[in-house]
Amino acid sequence: MVQFLAQSSGGGSYVGLLIPVLLLGVFYFLLIRPQQRRAKEQQALIRSVEEGDEIVMTSGIIGTIVEIDDDDDTLTVEIAPGTQVRILRAGVGRLLTTDEDYDEDEDGDEASDEQQGPIQQL
Numbered sequence: 001m002v003q004f005l006a007q008s009s010g011g012g013s014y015v016g017l018l019i020p021v022l023l024l025g026v027f028y029f030l031l032i033r034p035q036q037r038r039a040k041e042q043q044a045l046i047r048s049v050e051e052g053d054e055i056v057m058t059s060g061i062i063g064t065i066v067e068i069d070d071d072d073d074t075l076t077v078e079i080a081p082g083t084q085v086r087i088l089r090a091g092v093g094r095l096l097t098t099d100e101d102y103d104e105d106e107d108g109d110e111a112s113d114e115q116q117g118p119i120q121q122l
Contacts, residue, residue: 046089049075054096057087062096 049055053065055077063077066084073089 045095046092049089049092049095056093056096057091058093059091060093 049065049068051065051068054062055065056062057077061079063079065075066078067076069075074086075089075092076084076086078084
């Protein structure tokens with residue numbers, strides 16, 4: 001039995017090694033590499049926030065950055081008039097667009113918004 005296994009695995013050993021290597025390559029390009037890219041983008045976002053930026057925290061709370069403390073890596077965020085909280089920089093989920101960016105998009109797409117509305121008049 002051992003001789004049969006030794007004879008049959010002589011030429012097929014390369015094929016047996018090729019399959020796991022291909023699987024590792026697929027996992028790298030489909031899972032690992034995109035996740036690393038997203039992590040780098042998130043780190044760049046966290047470093048780029050400034051006072052006055054409107055953010056969404058990872059908890060889903062929306063607020064405006066009032067103060068940045070680089071020593072502690074914390075932000076003071078106003079979540080309601082007169083209500084401020086301190087969060088870690090890592091708590092920034094995403095940056096909201098400014099009103100100026102929204103107004104520019106809205107002016108250019110007025111006709112398409114009317115056509116794409118959920119209710120159409122007959």
